[in-house]
Amino acid sequence: RGPGFPSTPWAGNVAWRATAVARPASIEELSALVGAAQGRVRCVGRSHSFTPVCDTDGLLLSLARMQQILHFDDELGVVTVEGGTTYTTLNNYLKDTEWAVKNLATLPHFSIAGSMSMGTHGSSGVNVSDGRAQLGNQASQVIGLEFVLPDGSCKRYSREANPDVFPGMCVSLGCLGVVSKITLELTPRFDVHQAVFTDFRLVILTHVYV
Secondary structure: OOOOOOOOOOOOOOOOOOOEEEOOOOHHHHHHHHHHOOOOEEEEOOOOOOOHHHOOOOEEEEOOOOOOEEEEEOOOOEEEEEOOOEHHHHHHHHOOOOEEOOOOOOOOOOEHHHHHHOOOOOOOOOOOOOOOOOOOOHHHHEEEEEEEOOOOOEEEEEOOOOOOOHHHHHOOOOOOOEEEEEEEEOEEOOOOOOOOOOOOOHHHHHHHHO
16 A cells, blocks of 8 residues: 555554545645545544544545644644644654643654544543543644545634534544644643652552552
8 A cells, every 4th residue: 555554553453445545745635635536535544543443445545744834823822733743743843842732642653633533542641649630632632623525625613613513523533524734722831750660569559549
């Protein structure tokens, strides 16, 4: 299938049945491909889902070549990126700013659109004192979306303009169209501290986290 198109997802448990594959490099090219497609169109991120949700016997798309940072508002802490943008690409862009992504997916090469659409959880930010999660999933950071619809047209939605349906749109599993643009609400830049403990007894771990 060429670069960007493994024959199976990461787990190797599903074999893609697509009869055509494409890797558009722009929103215009993406719109043209979707509008002209015959049959079912699906879009794959970085192939880390072990479900057949991305499988199709029609056109399979990868947005791996669409990783542009389209707009960044340094005052509001808001960034708009193309659908294929990975967390690596976005973090490299933000490293010299005062802003950061609030919660990251497990692996940095995940696409933002894929992580959002599949409801990827990222870190829960559990409060040790009460065990409650302090961070939402990847979709909770999204405040704006643009879909390429089956006829090739583009339609934009936002948390502000479509409050009743927007959360569901963010985790639509690719059923509402191809995500061409995503706008994220950022958080002030922060540092992460990692503590590594060795040779501790299981009873200690149980006492702290259970």
